[in-house]
Amino acid sequence: MSTSYRSDDQLVSEVDGGDREGGVSMDVLLQVTLPIVLILAFLVVTEVQSLTDQINRLQKDIEGTATGRLVHERDVALLELQEQLLYTATNDVGREAEGELGLDRYALLTPQVGRLLASEVDADFAAASRAVYTALGDDAARQRTEERLRQAVEERFVALVDEQTSVAGESRRRVLEITEVNRESFELKLRGYVESFIDTASATQLDLMLRWLRDPAASLQVEQESLTLWQQIRAAGGTATEDEAIEAFVDLKAAHLVAELERLGVPLLSRTVQQADL
DSSP: OOOOOOOHHHHHHHHHTHHHHTOOOHHHHHHHHHHHHHHHHHHHHHHHHHHHHHHHHHHHHHHHSHHHHHHHHHHHHHHHHHHHHHHHHHHHHHHHHHHHHTTTSHHHHOOOHHHHHTTOOOHHHHHHHHHHHHHHSSHHHHHHHHHHHHHHHHHHHHHHHHHHOOOOHHHHHHHHSOOHHHHHHHHHHHHHHHHHHHHHHHHHHHHHHHHHHHOHHHHHHHHHHTHHHHHHHHHGGGTSOHHHHHHHHHHHHHHHHHHHHHHTTOOOOHHHHHHTTO
16 A cells, blocks of 8 residues: 655645536635634634733742841851940950050049149059040040941951851852941940940049038138139128139139149140130
8 A cells, every 4th residue: 555645835725726627616615724723823822821920920939948048048147246246345355445544444544633633643543644635535436436446346347257257259248238227226325335434434523623622721721822803702702702712712722723734734625614614
């Protein structure tokens, strides 16, 4: 048994002559082939949509898997590591600054009133007072000190990342990029250190001033060295109340001490002067 094959040209010829020879017409052929083409087009569109839906489902599945949670947990851990290292760096720099300024022993160095009356102060007390004044004497000095300490904290932070952790590559880069929240946190803590420095120094200076004001010998010296002003204060007794006269004399004694300390190379903080109401 033999099988014969017809060429495309033969098929076309048969189609063209269909009407004449009773073969298959073009209309009939279209009726047969068009539904097949439409079905194939529908299958392509359906497959693309199916693939798109499948990709979207896979993406959601990936985000919801343990891997996604681990990535999130890693990011949180990196930020917590950054926070802890900044906290440590701020404490390190704060304690070092306190030692450099001599504030850890500043109160122990304050002179007795007798030495002040003899125009003497401990050299270490004078040096510490000058260092504190240079660093924190007024608002401008405080701002310069805060900026210097802020830079020191950031440098110490980088050193701690390399000394105490093994993070590398992208993780190290992310740790070193200080977030706004963590920056505000460590800067607030640093300002707290600076504020405590000022409070410590000012409290020591005010205590010295209070002991001077209470000392009878200091009062006598002020009377003798400022006799004219003292006489004016006493002469005002007829018009001024006793409290006003006492207040004027206290101010005189305090101003006398400030001038004496300045002469001895012991400047006072603006905070001290303000709180003493001079």
